[in-house]
Amino acid sequence: MLQDIITPHKHLLPGDAHAELRAQLSRSSRVTLLSGNLTANAKSEVSGVSARVYKNGVYGFSSMAECSDDAVRAVLKAADENARFMDRRAPAGKGPLTPIADGFRPLAADISDPDQKLYADFARAIDAYIAEKYPNLSSRAVIATSDSMEKLLITSDGQGGHTISPRSYMYVFLNSETTSGTPIELFEAYGGSGTFDLNFTDPAGLYGEIDKLYERLMQKREGVYAEAGMKTCILSGNLTGMLAHEAVGHTVEADLVLGGSVAAHSLGKVVASEKVSLVDFAHTALGVEAPLPVYLDDEGTPATDTEIIKDGVLVGFMNSRESADHFGMKATGHARAWSFSDEPLIRMRNTAVLPGTDKLEDMIASVDDGYYFISTNNGQADTTGEFMFGVCMGYEIKNGKLGRALLDTTISGVAFEMLKTVDMVSDQMTWTSSGFCGKKQPMPVGCGGSDIRCRVMVGGR
Amino acid sequence: MHDLKMIADKALAALKDNGADKAQCAVRFTETHEFNVDGGKFSLFRTLFDNSLSLTAVKDDKKGSVGINRLDDDSIAAAAVNCLAIADSGAADPAWVFAEKSENGFFTAGAPEADLDLLFDRTEELMRQIGEQFPLILMEQMIVTHKKRHSVFKNSLGVEYETLSGNYEISLMFSAHEGEKSSSFFGSGVITDRLDVPFMELGTIREDLENVSKQLDTQPLEGKFTGVAxxxxxxxxxxxxxxxxxxxxxxxxxxxxxxxxxxLGKVVADPAITISATPLDERIVCGERFTGEGFRSENYDIIKGGVLESFMLSGYVANKTGLPRAKNSSYAIVMKPGETPYADIIAGIERGILVGRFSGGEPGTSGDFSGVAKNSFLIENGKITCALSETMISGNLGDLLKNVVAISSEVVCDGATVLPYAAFGGVTVSGK
Known part of the structure; x- marks a missing residue:
């Protein structure tokens, strides 16, 4: 656990500017088995201190890979000098940030760092199960991984805290070929918030999930290409979550709004059908703990939910303290940093399309000729909201019934146009949290959603 | 300032003391200075002092790796114990590779010392020039960095390299705006070790700004055709x-x-295609001098005249497959130019697409690709005409390499790669 070397230096925070001082310890572990070959078996632990100083609308930042009194003094000095350099060379002429209340969030619970052997043994057990039960695969990969961020923060407002955010996952990739020899792949990530030893106690607990993944791969072997064109489709919660994050969430991050995203002109306007509501949850979603809970951000703002779309209308942005002042909104805890050497950026936490009242079976029954897309292996979107998602598993829907499996395809569209075509939303939620969001720095994020029926462009082959 | 050689010696000794049969370590100090522009305005100045120490050990053919950033004696000792414990948790595999001692070296590259005032001046100059010459452009984010790196690599077989290097990086993310109209965003960037040239004239920064400025008014492609990309x-x-x-x-x-x-040794591409990995090319800034396994880096050809000359394999996978090891880590890709000026390539195309950016999933091993052509233009009757929206391209990477229409005589160097403009046939372009 991090020793508190920063609180004793609170008196060194500059008196004429807003400042943050942070110590951070980040850990990661990874074991990779590629068709039985152990190609990676590694652990990483990095720690250090950083300081950020805000002066008249510009920031200075400095970090050092040491957790020592000297390092704290050095980064505070360098950050202050950098802020003064920017204020002199590129004056922004802004006032101070709106203060936040005093407070300190103490550490809820410490975590253990499991031995690497636990990861290796678990991965080997899963790999052995796949190798023995499914010898006809062309290749397979099994990855056991975890990461955690422990942070100690104080700010010149008096707000701060001590937090730890661990998560751990098992990835399984299964590869085969279609009858015509085209390589196909499916993968799944299992796990979530928490350390590896608590999330993965028995390999047999995953066997059923792996069997389902294999079954889908075999359906995909006999799969057909989707027909290109605008289609009525049902997107599973996995894809809806990807849409919520990539095609809507990024466009309403206030720094990207200031950078010219489509949302700059859409606040208060209808951007989706009235069946669509979208929220970025901080730590509790729909009555249960969110996949990757955030209680305090790295500017010292206690994290609360951010309502983005309400009944089809764009109602809010995600803000840092500075952007919240700019837009006259409330900061709700989105400013987060990945490593001790990273400055806080506006990031999502747990972004989701809220469930509706429709039943998935009724939604499928309502489609005469379309597709049910259930898994995605990648997704990209523009600040215009134009998106493209890879679909690696799906089915035809013919006359209200699921048909043949699909080979890989893509869907694309413009989020604020496509969301207006949503006319059914299921009553069930699906969350994912294994990936990283990339925006200068990586960041663990959760995204989720319900099945939606919509019109979307299908890429075909 | 840490004594990196002493730290490397301590780390190697700790690994050996804990039972490693073979061991290697890489210790690095990095100092970073970075100016940030957000939403068209200067926002942040960062100064980072970072360390890293990576340890790798093999015992009984089992390998473990640990990365830390604390360089005190206790942290090194704990990391060495951890590294051997990780190795012990693994599976025996005789294919792991540690380079034998050949020719040790001290390398200097690029511009190790930063000129921060001039760096700020060049950044300010670029912002001013963009405002004057490309008034529709809004800079979502610009990051201008200088990194100084000092590193030592050693292994238990006597290999030792020391490197002192530094370079500037300019990274831009921008889009064009007029009223509520907006283009797609576009990223451009270069790596350089010189500040004597305005950033606007480096890489394709000027060309990228010009193209994006023309992408405010886009048209969706009607229908579908197979043509030249x-x-x-x-x-x-x-x-x-x-x-x-x-x-x-x-x-x-x-x-x-x-x-x-x-x-290997067979034709996999059009004879016009020669692709090399050449970190020692003088156009590559701070190119790799040794691989992660400790081998001295040499330039090599991956494809020469359409023939597959080498795979890009590490020593480990070379041992596993019986194929030859690549002579470097294959980051510095250089493609041989052709003989046709870029303008003549465009002039010779009846119907095609100029693909500014591809937004799509990573193709699988089949090589099939399908995705949105972003920041792209339609080419008709030898001219670049309208900017496109909601247009997809698809094809197969292997087929693409065999279907060269032309490769330009011009090449662009961004400090990390040297590449021409290339036209390939048989690409499916589809609209609404």
Missing amino acids: VFPPSSLGTFIGSALGNFASDGTLLDGTSPWKDC
Whole structure:
């Protein structure tokens, strides 16, 4: 656990500017088995201190890979000098940030760092199960991984805290070929918030999930290409979550709004059908703990939910303290940093399309000729909201019934146009949290959603 | 300032003391200075002092790796114990490689010392020039960095390298705006070790700003055609990287899924295609001097005149597959120019697309690709006409390499790669 070397230096925070001082310890572990070959078996632990100083609308930042009194003094000095350099060379002429209340969030619970052997043994057990039960695969990969961020923060407002955010996952990739020899792949990530030893106690607990993944791969072997064109489709919660994050969430991050995203002109306007509501949850979603809970951000703002779309209308942005002042909104805890050497950026936490009242079976029954897309292996979107998602598993829907499996395809569209075509939303939620969001720095994020029926462009082959 | 050689010696000794049969370590100090522009305005100045120490050990053919950033004696000792424990948790594999001692070296590269005032001046100059020459452009984010690196690599077989290097990086993310109209965003960037040239004139920064300024008014393509796709260096690098990653790299050769696995010495591309990995090329800034396994880096050809000359394999996968090891880590990709001026390539195309950016998933080992052509233009009757929206391109990477229409005589160097403009046939372009 991090020793508190920063609180004793609170008196060194500059008196004429807003400042943050942070110590951070980040850990990661990874074991990779590629068709039985152990190609990676590694652990990483990095720690250090950083300081950020805000002066008249510009920031200075400095970090050092040491957790020592000297390092704290050095980064505070360098950050202050950098802020003064920017204020002199590129004056922004802004006032101070709106203060936040005093407070300190103490550490809820410490975590253990499991031995690497636990990861290796678990991965080997899963790999052995796949190798023995499914010898006809062309290749397979099994990855056991975890990461955690422990942070100690104080700010010149008096707000701060001590937090730890661990998560751990098992990835399984299964590869085969279609009858015509085209390589196909499916993968799944299992796990979530928490350390590896608590999330993965028995390999047999995953066997059923792996069997389902294999079954889908075999359906995909006999799969057909989707027909290109605008289609009525049902997107599973996995894809809806990807849409919520990539095609809507990024466009309403206030720094990207200031950078010219489509949302700059859409606040208060209808951007989706009235069946669509979208929220970025901080730590509790729909009555249960969110996949990757955030209680305090790295500017010292206690994290609360951010309502983005309400009944089809764009109602809010995600803000840092500075952007919240700019837009006259409330900061709700989105400013987060990945490593001790990273400055806080506006990031999502747990972004989701809220469930509706429709039943998935009724939604499928309502489609005469379309597709049910259930898994995605990648997704990209523009600040215009134009998106493209890879679909690696799906089915035809013919006359209200699921048909043949699909080979890989893509869907694309413009989020604020496509969301207006949503006319059914299921009553069930699906969350994912294994990936990283990339925006200068990586960041663990959760995204989720319900099945939606919509019109979307299908890429075909 | 840490004594990196002493730290490396301590780390190696600790690994050996804990039972390593073979060991290596890499210790690095990095000092970073970085100016940030957000939403068209200067926002942040960062100064970072970072360390890293990576330890690798093999015992009884079992390998473990640990990375830390604390360089005190207790942290090094704990990391060494941890590294051997990790190795012990693994499986025996005799294929792990540690380079034998050949020629140790001290390398200096680039500009180790930063001129921060001039760096700020050049950044300010670029912002001013963009405002004057490209008034529609809004800079979502610009990051201008200088990194100084000092590193020592040692292994238990006597290999020792020391490197002192430094370079500037300019990274831009921008879009064009007029009222509520907006283009797609576009990223441009270069690596350089000189500040004597305005940033506007480096790489394709000026060309990228010009193109994006013309993308405010886009049209969706009607229908579908199969034609020529022209890839400028920025998107060509993406496609070449995908093709080589799928067909010639560690992962797909190790699991046997590469369609090129039996093609060494055989034709895999058009004779016009020669692609090399040349970190020692003087146009590559701070190119690799040794690999992660400790081998001295040498330039090599991946594809020469259409023939697959080498895979991009690490020593480990070379041992696993019986194929030859690549002579470097294959980051510095250089493609040989052709004989046709870029303007003549465009003039010779009846119907095609200029692909500014590809937004799509990473193609699988089949090489099939499908995605949105972003920041792209339609080419009709030898002219670049309208900017496109909601247009998809699809094809196969392997087929693409065999279907060259022309490769430009011009090349663009961004400090990390040297690439021409290239036109390929047989690409499916589809609209609404």
